Amino acid sequence: MRHCRVLHLHPLCKQIKMKNIYVRLCELSVLQIIFRNINIIYHMRIGISIVLRPASKRNCGVGCVKVWDISQPGSKTAVSELVCLQRDNYIRSCKLLPDGRTLIVGGEASTICIWDLGTPTPRIKAELTSSAPACYALAISPDSKVCFSCCSDGNIAVWDLHNQNLAIQTKESCIDISSDGTKLWTGGLDNTVRSWDLREGRQLQQHDFTSQIFSLGYCPTGEWLAVGMESSNVEVLHCSKPDKYQLHLHESCVLSLKFASCGKWFVSTGKDNLLNAWRTPYGASIFQSKESSSVLSCDISSDDKYIVTGSGDKKATVYEVIY
Numbered sequence: 001m002r003h004c005r006v007l008h009l010h011p012l013c014k015q016i017k018m019k020n021i022y023v024r025l026c027e028l029s030v031l032q033i034i035f036r037n038i039n040i041i042y043h044m045r046i047g048i049s050i051v052l053r054p055a056s057k058r059n060c061g062v063g064c065v066k067v068w069d070i071s072q073p074g075s076k077t078a079v080s081e082l083v084c085l086q087r088d089n090y091i092r093s094c095k096l097l098p099d100g101r102t103l104i105v106g107g108e109a110s111t112i113c114i115w116d117l118g119t120p121t122p123r124i125k126a127e128l129t130s131s132a133p134a135c136y137a138l139a140i141s142p143d144s145k146v147c148f149s150c151c152s153d154g155n156i157a158v159w160d161l162h163n164q165n166l167a168i169q170t171k172e173s174c175i176d177i178s179s180d181g182t183k184l185w186t187g188g189l190d191n192t193v194r195s196w197d198l199r200e201g202r203q204l205q206q207h208d209f210t211s212q213i214f215s216l217g218y219c220p221t222g223e224w225l226a227v228g229m230e231s232s233n234v235e236v237l238h239c240s241k242p243d244k245y246q247l248h249l250h251e252s253c254v255l256s257l258k259f260a261s262c263g264k265w266f267v268s269t270g271k272d273n274l275l276n277a278w279r280t281p282y283g284a285s286i287f288q289s290k291e292s293s294s295v296l297s298c299d300i301s302s303d304d305k306y307i308v309t310g311s312g313d314k315k316a317t318v319y320e321v322i323y
Contacts, residue, residue: 211229245282
């Protein structure tokens with residue numbers, strides 16, 4: 001078990017390395033966080049994608065989704081296992097809808113599965129069929145009516161979840177949606193980030209970078225966008241002003257990125273085995289944890305109390321954040 005108390009106040013502070021976590025000690029306290037590793041859950045195969053809801057967690061790997069009860073730390077047995085794809089095909093993303101019973105799963109297959117978890121035995125209630133051979137990422141609109149899937153052919157497909165129909169299609173590699181559901185952000189391997197008006201179906205902005213975009217996240221409470229790149233940099237930019245911050249703690253490509261619901265901090269993970277937490281927007285380091293393998297995915301619970309990561313050595317790690 002690892003503990004980290006962070007007192008962050010002023011940029012003129014010293015940095016102490018305790019095990020694999022960096023602790024910033026400052027003169028006055030603005031933000032206090034206790035960071036604790038509370039559980040490591042082992043998956044049979046590599047953990048690619050994860051999603052959190054209160055009292056439970058879903059962790060995805062090769063061919064299946066496993067459901068775990070995180071209220072019982074140290075548990076070695078999953079509550080249930082959902083076989084979604086063929087056993088040799090990776091699941092790349094899964095999203096749980098706010099109703100707590102609908103799970104959407106995408107991976108190395110042309111179909112995206114919609115699961116009903118509210119029945120005694122979870123079942124597939126619908127499938128979305130794409131022309132692409134794989135789905136790399138998913139995003140859901142706040143009203144749960146629209147699903148965005150990032151496809152292996154470079155397209156983003158927009159699905160009507162009520163009718164299970166394909167609404168629109170555009171080319172990008174990673175996605176996020178604004179909290180009010182009106183704006184979509186997309187990042188591409190062509191080194192660009194674009195914003196889209198979902199009401200009118202048109203592009204609003206384009207931001208050009210010097211590296212391929214592997215991950216991005218839009219701050220739920222403000223105008224900030226964080227972008228994780230193949231070059232190992234994280235850039236935080238204002239959506240309507242020239243303000244920009246460049247963050248350099250990663251040593252390899254940034255594979256995933258997620259904002260806390262409060263918008264005051266966000267986390268990023270990388271091929272360098274690191275989980276970094278940053279202060280919004282200027283990127284002061286809140287904490288850093290080094291895992292034993294590449295950290296492929298991350299998520300934060302809706303109450304900002306838990307962070308969960310999925311890594312390349314077949315495990316998911318749950319961290320507790322106490323303010």
